[in-house]
Amino acid sequence: MxxxxxxxxxxxxxxxxxxxxxxxxxxPNPVMQTTLSGLLRRGDLEHVVLADCTRSGKNYIQYSQLAYFAGPPTDTPDSITNATKDADKHLAWAGSGKITIVSSDGTPFSVTIPTVVAEGQFAGNGTNGYGDFSCYARFKKALYKTKDGAVCDGVYDCDHTTPPSTFSSTSPSPSTTPPPSETTAALSPTLTQTQTAPLASTTAIRNDRNDTETSSAQPTGSTATANDPPSTAPSPSSGxxxxxxxxxxxxxxxxxxxxxxxxxxxxxxxxxxxxxxxxxxxxxxxxxxxxxxx
Incomplete structure (x- = not known):
């Protein structure tokens, strides 16, 4: 008993x-949820660069990418995602309405560049659902090189700085496609990490100039206008x-x-x-x- x-x-x-x-x-402690990869917010120093890439020579090709940097942009991005669906074409970042690019881990990054602005000026807003970005026209020739040999120029640099309330448009920024001779001379060191080849399996969504969707709907962030600063909604958290x-x-x-x-x-x-x-x-x-x- x-x-x-x-x-x-x-x-x-x-x-x-x-x-x-x-x-x-x-x-669970919400702090433990900050270890996710991709475009989730990692810190105030992170940058997202909208880049145009060109591979010269016999296999000449053009395409655009979204490059993520945990800190200031260098020649070695932490991750890259193809932004164009069609081969041999740069994406028109300015004047195309809201453009949404889904990274390899499924995180959507939405950016709106209403018009072309002068070098160094505020150009538009971006968001990935975890934080707001302010995008500036900061052209950086041959910022990094892809594994397949394409040279990528930084066109717009998005970070977490506070944008001005207004901005003025001006003449287009310098051409993002250098001549073949300049491209060959400006090759940067090859990236050390494994990257996706151009035209690999990627998902990109963009609006036409009449703001109509051309592909199936994907989760997008908030739409920002040129004259309004981005919203400062806190990051979603649970627990x-x-x-x-x-x-x-x-x-x-x-x-x-x-x-x-x-x-x-x-x-x-x-x-x-x-x-x-x-x-x-x-x-x-x-x-x-x-x-x-x-």
Whole structure:
């Protein structure tokens, strides 16, 4: 009987411990959700560059890419995604309405460049659903080189700086397609990481000049206008507050302690006291022979 009660006590204790573990698993710390890859916001110093790439020589080809940098742009982007669906064509970044490019991990980046602006000027807004970007016309010739030998020029640089309230348009920026001789002379070191070849499996969505979609709908970020600063909506997060988690944990602990005390009281009942009324012995005398009861 004792061993049966002991096993029952162990079963009750394990049930309470499982309940506490389930509470912790259902409310993970939101900070742990910042380790995702791709275009998710990693820090205030990150940049997204809208680039035009050209491969010269016998296999001449043109295409556009979206390059992500964890810090200031260098000749080695952290990740790249093709932005054009058609071969031998640069994407018209300015004047095409909202353009959405889906990265390899499924994160959409939407950018709107209303018109061509002067070098260094604010050009438009971008967003990936996790943070807003301000895009500037910052032409960087031969910013990086792809694995297949194409040279990519940075056309627009998007970061987390606060944009001005207005901007003025001007003449087009320098051509993003250098002559073959200049392209050959400006080759940058080959990227060390594995990158997707041009025309690989990518998903790109863009609007025509009349702002009509040309492909199936994909998740996009908010649409920003040229004269309005981007919204400062906080990044989405989930999970309960620290106070709620602590309250649930304390309540579960108290309930578990109460259950264990109750089971212990049942396992080891208090020995009855000799002076208790339950242990008293009552003696009854037999009536005399001639006396009748009742």
């Amino acid at each position: 004792f061993w049966f009660r002991l096993r029952l006590l162990a079963l009750v204790a394990s049930r309470f411990l499982l309940a506490i573990d389930a509470t912790s698993a259902a409310n 309960m507050t620290l106070g709620e988690i602590l309250g649930i944990s304390i309540s579960s602990g108290i309930a578990a302690l109460a259950g264990i005390v109750a089971v212990l009281a049942w396992l080891f009942p208090k020995a009855p006291n000799a002076s208790s009324p339950l242990t008293r012995t009552y003696r009854y005398s037999r009536p005399p022979p001639n006396q009748h009861i009742g």
